[in-house]
Amino acid sequence: MGIFSSLKREQREAIGLLQIGTFLEYFDLMLYVHMAVILNKLFFPKTDVNNVQLLSAFAFCSSFVFKPVGAYIFGKIGDTTGRKATVIITTTIMSVSCLIMATLPTYDQIGISAAWIVTICRIVQGLSSMGEVIGAQIYLAEMIKPPLKKSHEWGP
Secondary structure, eight states: HHHHHHHOOOHHHHHHHHHHHHHHHHHHHHHHHHHHHHHHHHHHOOHHHHHHHHHHHHHHHHHTTHHHHHHHHHHHHHHHHOOHHHHHHHHHHHHHHHHHHHOOHHHHHHTTTHHHHHHHHHHHHHHHHHHHHHHHHHHHHHHSOOOOOOOOOOOO
16 A cells, blocks of 8 residues: 555546446456457347348457547547546446446347447547546656656766
8 A cells, every 4th residue: 555645635536437437448348358249139130141141250350440539539539638627527338338238128129229339438448448547547647747866976
């Protein structure tokens, strides 16, 4: 606790927010990777095998494709509004999209809307993830000053 005891309350909150956001991002990514076969059966139509594979690949890859777009958008927002607001916005967006995916009815219940909603949630997660991580890192770098180095005399 030595290093954290020297931090202010706001700095500790920022570190906590970064941890929550990073956890959500990577938890969802790994959960989707490990459960892709089950999720494909639940959320995509079963009519054409090639169509299901294409839709599921797009849903999976869309989060990666939209990361640079999110970095640009939320980078601009962070530059104008502030890093803290950007981190809060992106963490909220990531949390809401995770919650929607967790409570989403299956393809059998709502039809093709399930596939669209999963894909849209993955796109939104991709957009928010880079803004969240990079914004939080820059916010922390701006907020926490590096320790001062003591000058030592090196001589004979």
